[in-house]
Amino acid sequence: HLSKRLEKVAEFVLEEGTVADIGSDHAYLPVYLVGNGLCEYAIAGELNEGPYASAIEKIRANDLQGKVEARQGDGLNVLDGRKADTVVIAGMGGPLIVSILKKGQKFLPDVKRLVLQPNVAADQVRYWLKNNGWSLIDEAILMEDGHVYEVLVADRSGVDPYDLVDMRKQLWLGPYLMEERSEAFHKKWKREYDQLKRIYGQLQLARQKQARHRVEELEQKMRWLEEVL
Numbered sequence: 001h002l003s004k005r006l007e008k009v010a011e012f013v014l015e016e017g018t019v020a021d022i023g024s025d026h027a028y029l030p031v032y033l034v035g036n037g038l039c040e041y042a043i044a045g046e047l048n049e050g051p052y053a054s055a056i057e058k059i060r061a062n063d064l065q066g067k068v069e070a071r072q073g074d075g076l077n078v079l080d081g082r083k084a085d086t087v088v089i090a091g092m093g094g095p096l097i098v099s100i101l102k103k104g105q106k107f108l109p110d111v112k113r114l115v116l117q118p119n120v121a122a123d124q125v126r127y128w129l130k131n132n133g134w135s136l137i138d139e140a141i142l143m144e145d146g147h148v149y150e151v152l153v154a155d156r157s158g159v160d161p162y163d164l165v166d167m168r169k170q171l172w173l174g175p176y177l178m179e180e181r182s183e184a185f186h187k188k189w190k191r192e193y194d195q196l197k198r199i200y201g202q203l204q205l206a207r208q209k210q211a212r213h214r215v216e217e218l219e220q221k222m223r224w225l226e227e228v229l
């Protein structure tokens with residue numbers, strides 16, 4: 001049984017062609033996708049020996065050799081000599097996802113869709129996508145076991161969900177998510193708002209000159225959140 005988080009990720013994978021799940025761990029996602037006929041072929045990429053071995057075992061246990069292939073390697077290097085239509089990178093921090101995309105630039109021209117699920121710092125992923133020719137076409141946010149997860153979907157369609165005036169706010173909150181304002185969205189940002197408010201109070205008590213810039217940034221963020229909460 002797949003987590004709600006990975007089920008959501010799976011919804012955005014293109015049915016035709018190959019999906020590459022980078023940092024696949026037990027290959028749960030590739031096995032689910034191909035096993036359920038939701039994708040034709042899958043590569044489970046893993047850097048580390050332990051998870052790579054688990055991926056091989058999981059594929060064998062599900063009798064999916066020949067349709068799901070485990071490959072050991074760093075990031076997108078597992079695409080050397082292959083093509084993937086969808087690339088999934090899930091369950092890592094935004095900065096690690098961005099570094100994998102950056103290091104693997106040369107493998108991206110053949111990729112039609114990216115499905116990225118940063119555990120933190122989704123704004124850094126949106127920012128990278130925007131500056132590297134990818135269009136953010138959809139987003140999802142969900143709650144599972146007290147955690148809030150975001151899923152970002154990008155392709156080459158040229159769709160641009162950002163407005164010049166609101167761009168910084170949209171990169172932070174997610175242009176689609178802030179329109180939709182779901183329960184999970186509200187939960188995540190209410191938490192953040194309460195935390196900012198606490199820090200703000202502390203900074204004001206400290207009354208340090210050097211804190212001026214930080215205070216202004218906090219005020220901006222709190223105003224943005226007051227608009228959407």
Ligand code: SAM
Nearest residue numbers: 022023024025046047048051073074075090091
């Ligand atoms: N993607 C799965 C998920 O969402 O449930 C597993 C997430 S797990 C927290 C992160 C996995 O990424 C680990 O198995 C780790 O070994 C792998 N990993 C970390 N850095 C990687 C890299 N540069 N290339 C490939 N895999 C990597």
